[in-house]
Amino acid sequence: MKTWCFMFGFGMLVLGMSSATWAQASAIPAERQMQPEELVKILGGSGEKPLLLQVGSHVLYAQAHIPGSEYMGAASTDAGLQQLRKWVEAVPRGKFIVLYCGCCPWSHCPNIKPAYDALVAMTFTNVKVLYIADNFGTNWVDKHYPVAKGE
Amino acid sequence: MLRRALLTGFLILLVIGGFYLRRRPTTHELRTAPDFKLMQFDGPELELSSFRGKVVVVDFWATWCVPCREEIPHLVELQQKYADRGLQIIGVSIDDSPEPVRGFYKQFRMNYPVVMGTAKTGEDYGGVLGLPITFFIGRDGKNYAKKIGAQSAAVLEGEIQKLL
Numbered sequence A: 001m002k003t004w005c006f007m008f009g010f011g012m013l014v015l016g017m018s019s020a021t022w023a024q025a026s027a028i029p030a031e032r033q034m035q036p037e038e039l040v041k042i043l044g045g046s047g048e049k050p051l052l053l054q055v056g057s058h059v060l061y062a063q064a065h066i067p068g069s070e071y072m073g074a075a076s077t078d079a080g081l082q083q084l085r086k087w088v089e090a091v092p093r094g095k096f097i098v099l100y101c102g103c104c105p106w107s108h109c110p111n112i113k114p115a116y117d118a119l120v121a122m123t124f125t126n127v128k129v130l131y132i133a134d135n136f137g138t139n140w141v142d143k144h145y146p147v148a149k150g151e
Numbered sequence B: 001m002l003r004r005a006l007l008t009g010f011l012i013l014l015v016i017g018g019f020y021l022r023r024r025p026t027t028h029e030l031r032t033a034p035d036f037k038l039m040q041f042d043g044p045e046l047e048l049s050s051f052r053g054k055v056v057v058v059d060f061w062a063t064w065c066v067p068c069r070e071e072i073p074h075l076v077e078l079q080q081k082y083a084d085r086g087l088q089i090i091g092v093s094i095d096d097s098p099e100p101v102r103g104f105y106k107q108f109r110m111n112y113p114v115v116m117g118t119a120k121t122g123e124d125y126g127g128v129l130g131l132p133i134t135f136f137i138g139r140d141g142k143n144y145a146k147k148i149g150a151q152s153a154a155v156l157e158g159e160i161q162k163l164l
Helices: A004-026 A038-046 A058-063 A078-089 A111-120 B003-023 B066-085 B099-107 B119-122 B153-163
Strands: A051-054 A099-100 A128-131 B037-040 B043-047 B055-061 B087-093 B115-118 B133-137 B143-148
Touching: A004 A111, A004 B066, A051 B133, A058 B119, A099 B043, A099 B143, A111 A128, B003 B099, B055 B066, B066 B087, B066 B153, B099 B115, B143 B153
Parallel strands: A051 A099, A099 A128, B055 B087, B087 B115
Antiparallel strands: B037 B043, B037 B115, B055 B133, B133 B143
16 A cells, blocks of 8 residues: 555656646747747848847757847756846847747747746746747758858 | 569569668668767767777757756666667767756766767757757767657667667
8 A cells, every 4th residue: 555655656746747847838828929930920021020039058059040049048047047137138128029949849848938937027028939849950940941050 | 474474573573672662771871970079078078989889879968958858867777788788878968068967967877978069060960959869870880860859768779779
């Protein structure tokens, strides 16, 4: 009986940890998410261009990023989050901002939710996150959307 | 009669051709794995080509990457299990600095070398634009398989066993 109780408890713990991970990006409200094709249209259009911030790894950014986007660092780390907060400090709170990462499948991305939460906490009112289902390579580069390389 | 023989011959050729095409590895898979010489997070440089003759698994990952955290314990276990048969796993961290790797390495009891990756390494390997990405390199230095995303222990072991 004790063994069963232990196994059940352990199972629930693992499930809980797993759910917490999955809840990360998925917890961002749907109206705050933007599909890649939608962003491509905006970037190619004549309307207001968003401030694009990449909150993943520098190695990923240097290989391929959305032209005009700024590298912030992995927002799941203290250093990345601090860099993001510092960078946007002087940005008007109503500025249209799009955050993106693409390091991992959407449900497992550890960076996008902390970055979104940080900007919301700083009272930014027009923040969207780019919904990248699998990774930046599959859902952006392979679709031949605009890409830049380098620092 | 002749028509029937021709038809049978054609069908045999079709089956053999199909089998051959199915068995033949693609050009990508048989490409020699790009060599790299990178700094390890805790010390000296490591050169991929120095492991020629071993089965090498090159795993691109990051400490903050959730799927990588799920997969690394499998790699640790497989390194332990197949070290004697010539398996060498090499982790390529794409963290921005070696600091977080130090703690992670201890916490996950990693038993294989970890180097700090660069954009060039990623590009050489066809673009590492999602994590984790794992390459399976044969004793001849050629790349036989590439897996994107966290893999189960069974899948990783299966790929390794094919090359051992």
